[in-house]
């Protein structure tokens with residue numbers, strides 16, 4: 001068995017244990033395999049071991065992998081920062097975008113979503129760590145942004161996403177994820193998705209209601225380059 005397949009089994013066990021500890025059905029927590037900086041061959045291995053959802057941060061890298069893996073029934077998620085000049089390709093080549101943090105980007109994605117495709121699934125990225133983080137909309141700006149995005153025809157607003165400041169302290173991890181969960185509850189829009197939790201903090205995220213955990217390192221191994 002490959003290391004990647006072993007890692008996926010270990011992750012499934014971590015997700016199951018965390019969901020059970022939180023009194024949640026483990027099937028409500030889904031694994032998003034984050035393959036940035038990793039080759040298409042690694043994604044192919046993950047697919048063979050059951051992975052269907054793949055997250056990428058860099059458009060050019062993602063498009064190259066999509067081409068190489070076009071024979072597989074993968075669902076592609078864009079999870080990185082979005083520049084205006086990249087929205088058309090993202091709208092055309094992805095099923096989900098987790099990192100929308102301003103209306104202008106959402107409007108472009110909606111306009112540029114091809115008519116023949118289902119609306120693009122959207123998570124709004126929220127800055128739950130204050131000064132410590134650059135990306136994500138401010139919690140105070142979220143209600144207005146969410147209402148505007150929910151009205152765009154080419155998009156389907158699904159929920160919220162956050163990347164809290166990394167910390168090993170479980171209580172601090174949970175406090176950040178709880179902010180995202182409470183923001184979503186307060187929106188009252190019936191959103192069904194919380195994209196939160198990475199390799200080092202997925203247990204805390206699941207305890208606070210994560211429905212997607214975005215896992216790179218614990219699935220594909222350490223990255224040699226690119227962002228942490």
Ligand SMILES: *Cc1c(COP(=O)(O)O)cnc(C)c1O
Pocket residue numbers: 034036057079080163198199200214215216217218227228
């Ligand atoms: C890289 C990345 C991940 C995965 O992080 P790991 O710590 O390697 O699991 C998750 N989400 C986003 C937005 C990322 O950029």
